[in-house]
Each structure stands twice: as structure tokens, then as C-alpha cells.
Amino acid sequence: MLRPRETRDITLRSFDLEIVPTARIDWINDVSGNAIASASFDVTTKSLTIRSRTTVDLTAPVWPVFPIAASAASYPFIYSEEDWTDLGALSTPQYADDAGRLSNWVEQFVMGRPTDTLSLLKDISNGITAQIAYEIRETEGTQGPLETIDRGIGSCRDFAVLLADTARTLGLGTRLVSGYLYDPTDDRLGSAAAGFTHAWVEVYVPGAGWIPFDPTNRSVGSAHLIPVAVARNISQITPVIGSFQGDKSDLISLDVAVRVEDQ
Numbered sequence: 001m002l003r004p005r006e007t008r009d010i011t012l013r014s015f016d017l018e019i020v021p022t023a024r025i026d027w028i029n030d031v032s033g034n035a036i037a038s039a040s041f042d043v044t045t046k047s048l049t050i051r052s053r054t055t056v057d058l059t060a061p062v063w064p065v066f067p068i069a070a071s072a073a074s075y076p077f078i079y080s081e082e083d084w085t086d087l088g089a090l091s092t093p094q095y096a097d098d099a100g101r102l103s104n105w106v107e108q109f110v111m112g113r114p115t116d117t118l119s120l121l122k123d124i125s126n127g128i129t130a131q132i133a134y135e136i137r138e139t140e141g142t143q144g145p146l147e148t149i150d151r152g153i154g155s156c157r158d159f160a161v162l163l164a165d166t167a168r169t170l171g172l173g174t175r176l177v178s179g180y181l182y183d184p185t186d187d188r189l190g191s192a193a194a195g196f197t198h199a200w201v202e203v204y205v206p207g208a209g210w211i212p213f214d215p216t217n218r219s220v221g222s223a224h225l226i227p228v229a230v231a232r233n234i235s236q237i238t239p240v241i242g243s244f245q246g247d248k249s250d251l252i253s254l255d256v257a258v259r260v261e262d263q
Contacts, residue, residue, distance in 0.1 A: 001034055001036055001053040001178070001228055001229040001237060001238070001239050001240075002017065002037070002050075002054075002228065002239060002240070003015050003017075003034070003035040003037070003052070003056055003226040003228065003242075004052070004056055004179065004181075004226050004227065004228050005035075005196045005227045005228060005229070005230070006035070007180060007227065008038050009058065009059055009060035009222040010039040010056050010058055010059075010060075010226065010227070011056060011057040011221070012055075012056055012057045012058070013024060013051070013053045013055040013056060013057060014054065015053070015055075016053045017037060017050075017052050018049075018050075018051045018052070018053075018055075019049065019050050019051075020047075020049040021041060021045045021048075021049075022043075023039035023041050024038060024039070024040045024041075024042075024241065025037050025038070026038045026040070026222070027032070027212075032175070032229070032230050032231055033230075033251035034228075034229040034230065034231070034234075034237070036126055039242075042075055042127075042221075044073050048202055048244075050232055050240060051149060054131050054235070055074070055136075055263060058182060058222075058223075058226065060222035060223045060225075061221065061223065063184065063221075064220070064222075064223070066118065066205070066207075066208035066211055067207050067208055068118060068194075068205050068206070068207045068208045069205075069206040069207030070116065070207075071117070071206075072114060072117055072205050072206040072207060072219060073118075073208075074114035074115065074116055074117060074168075075110075075114060075116070075117040075120050075170070076113060076114065076171070077117065077206075077254060079091075079173070079206065080206070083173070083204070083206065087173035087204060088228065089232050090162060090173045090174060090175055090185060090204070090232055091168055091171055091172060091173045091174070091211070092166075092168055093165045093168045093169050094164075094165060094232065094233055095131065095144045095145055095146070095161075095165055095169070097145075097146065097165075097169075098178060101146055101149075102122060102146060102149075102169050103133065105166070105171055106124065106166045106170065108127070109123045109124045109127055110170075110233040111123075111177070113168065117196075117205060118205070118211075121167070121172075121203055121205075121211070121213060121220075122213075123219060123235070124163065124166055124167070125163055125214075125215040125218065125220070126215075126218050127211045128159055128162055128163055128166075128215040129159070129215055129216065129217075129218050130150070131149075132146070132148060132149070132152055132154050132158075132159065132162070133152060133153040133155060134153075134154070134155070134156075134159075135153050135154065135155055136217060137154075137155040138231050140144075141209070142157045142234045143158040144161070145161055145162040145165045145166065148162045151257075155201070155235055156183070156198055156199045156216040157199040158179070159199075159216050160176055160199040160200050160201050160215065161234055162215070163175070163201050163213060163215045164176050164201045167203050170205070172203050172205075174201055174202065174203045174204070175201065175202050175204075175206035175210070175230045175231060175232060176199065176200075176201055176229050176230065176231055176232070176233070176234050176237060177199065177201060177202055177212070177225075177227050177229070178198075178199055178201050178227075178228055178229050178234075178237035178238075179197065179200075179226045179228040179229070179231075180196055180197060180198055180226040180228070180258060180260050181198040181217075181224055181225065181226075181260065182224045182225070182226060182260050183224065183260065184262060190234070195259060197228075197239055198214075198216075199223060199234065200213060200215070200216070202217075202230065209251075212225055212227075231253070232250055
């Protein structure tokens with residue numbers, strides 16, 4: 001999953017995928033509309049290189065205005081029957097919380113019932129950053145929301161998972177997003193060193209549609225975000241996955257570099 005998703009704020013100008021050794025590439029769109037390239041190889045090799053180059057026009061406003069429907073301006077609100085059916089599992093928490101700890105944790109941000117929907121979501125997103133310290137973690141895997149709260153530290157993907165399950169605990173349709181962070185001033189979290197992929201969430205609010213929230217940087221909207229894939233679970237949007245056959249003595253190493261720049 002390397003090809004950016006086109007939205008009202010992003011126009012894809014070019015995309016080039018180079019794989020060495022040469023592979024047969026089959027493109028599909030998955031259930032969430034993500035572009036997936038499957039590569040198959042006919043030769044053996046001692047190394048594999050995957051390089052993608054993309055040019056996009058990013059036109060998202062820094063201070064977006066969201067035309068939220070009157071019926072959803074205050075929380076709690078009820079999705080239409082059609083929306084509720086289509087959102088399905090996207091509005092259901094993905095991690096076990098038998099003791100209701102996450103439900104109790106999110107109540108600190110609910111100023112009342114009713115309360116302003118957008119303000120509530122901003123408060124939760126900003127509250128995560130205020131209470132959880134950011135760390136760069138290159139190891140595989142993602143923390144569950146309660147683990148992140150207990151540790152008090154997490155990466156961008158941990159922040160995203162916490163926000164997603166918190167919003168779902170409130171009954172809101174939410175999906176996780178993997179992509180890239182555009183950081184021309186080099187002052188945002190999540191794009192350190194050579195650069196990494198970035199993770200955030202989108203919450204579905206009637207009238208406005210999918211609203212991006214980046215808890216790592218306390219931002220709302222798409223101004224600095226280039227989405228590549230969306231899904232219910234963070235494990236479904238790993239940029240590169242695959243399998244290989246080799247000898248148990250083979251040296252296995254992996255290098256990843258991401259660079260986002262103006263043209």
C-alpha cells in the first residue's frame with residue numbers, strides 16, 4: 001500500500017513503483033478502496049528493493065470549516081439507518097475493555113450531554129497528546145489503547161489506535177489512516193530522522209463526512225497529511241507485507257526511508 005488516496009484535498013499527479021528484481025504487479029482495490037499492488041517474482045535474489053515516487057497537489061486549508069449537519073452538531077447524536085449500517089464495525093471498539101476503563105477515561109472530555117460534537121473530538125485528540133508522551137518506536141506492532149494509557153507513552157500509531165477506540169466507545173464511526181506527514185518547517189512530531197510513515201484517524205460526522213484528526217500533532221483537517229490507506233484495524237494498513245523462502249542462515253535486515261518535500 002504505497003499509492004496515495006485521492007480526496008477533495010489531494011490530487012495525484014504521478015505515481016511510479018519500481019521493484020528490483022523485476023516483478024509481475026497486479027493492482028486491486030480492497031474493501032476500503034485502497035490501491036494494493038501485489039508483486040510476484042519468477043527469479044531468486046539476495047535482496048529486494050521497493051521504491052515508490054509520488055507527486056501530489058495538497059490543497060487542504062490550514063483552518064478548515066466543516067459543514068456538520070444540524071442533526072450531528074451536538075453529541076450524542078444518532079446516525080441515519082443507512083449510515084449506521086454502512087459504518088458497521090467502524091463504530092465498534094476493536095480492543096477488549098471488560099472493566100470499562102476506556103469508557104471511564106473518555107468521560108473526562110465529555111463536558112455534558114449534549115455537548116458540541118467537533119469540540120468534543122478536538123478535546124479528546126488534544127487530551128491524548130497532553131497526557132501521553134510521544135516516542136519514536138521502530139519495533140513491530142502497536143499498543144492497545146489501555147496499554148498506551150498505562151504506559152503514558154506511545155508512537156503516532158499508538159495515539160491513533162487510542163483515539164479510534166475512544167471515539168468508537170462513544171459510538172462514533174472511525175477509521176485508521178496510514179500515510180505521510182508533510183512537514184516543511186520540520187517542527188511536527190512523527191517525521192523524525194529520515195522520515196517514517198504516519199498514522200492518524202478519521203471520524204465520520206454527518207454533513208462533514210470523514211474528518212481527519214492527528215492526535216500526535218493536535219491538528220484537525222488534511223493540511224499536512226497525505227493518506228495512503230484507511231481501514232478498521234491498524235494491522236490492515238501496513239505499507240509493505242509479504243513472505244519469502246530462504247535458508248535459516250540467511251542474513252535478514254530491513255531499511256526504510258521516507259522523504260516528503262516540495263517541488
